[in-house]
Amino acid sequence: MTLSDLYATIEARKSANPNSSWTAKLLTQGPEKCAEKFGEEAIEAIIEATKGDKTRLTSEAADVLYHLLVMLAASGVHLNDVLAELARRQGTSGIEEKANR
Numbered sequence: 001m002t003l004s005d006l007y008a009t010i011e012a013r014k015s016a017n018p019n020s021s022w023t024a025k026l027l028t029q030g031p032e033k034c035a036e037k038f039g040e041e042a043i044e045a046i047i048e049a050t051k052g053d054k055t056r057l058t059s060e061a062a063d064v065l066y067h068l069l070v071m072l073a074a075s076g077v078h079l080n081d082v083l084a085e086l087a088r089r090q091g092t093s094g095i096e097e098k099a100n101r
């Protein structure tokens with residue numbers, strides 16, 4: 001499963017029944033709710049990272065990635081645009097990138 005596969009599934013859930021799909025249910029609640037869920041999952045991942053529990057962090061990181069993609073889809077931002085931005089930054093040092101912002 002790639003992030004692109006997961007993003008495609010999430011996009012397809014825009015027209016799915018909210019009673020049979022968690023993703024569809026979340027998407028019907030709008031971009032603010034999706035952003036809120038992403039924030040909650042990010043905090044849970046931070047907690048596991050600071051505790052040093054690799055198994056729990058792995059699980060929470062999966063939740064973060066999934067909810068990031070849901071938030072992007074809800075906000076009308078395509079994963080390919082994010083990947084293109086990452087590709088643009090490739091070969092540029094982080095320090096240089098920061099100076100250009």
Ligand SMILES: N=c1c2ncn([C@@H]3O[C@H](COP(=O)(O)OP(=O)(O)OP(=O)(O)O)[C@@H](O)[C@H]3O)c2ncn1[C@@H]1O[C@H](COP(=O)(O)O)[C@@H](O)[C@H]1O
Nearest residue numbers: 006009010013020021022023024025037040062063066067
């Ligand atoms: N990767 C995920 C994924 N990760 C987490 N979740 C769901 O995200 C929810 C996380 O919510 P919480 O942890 O906050 O738990 P909760 O108690 O249910 O939520 P609250 O009521 O407390 O807010 C759970 O219901 C999880 O099942 C996911 N749901 C779906 N996917 C992927 O999306 C695909 C499509 O899913 P459906 O749309 O459900 O068919 C699936 O096949 C998976 O590949």
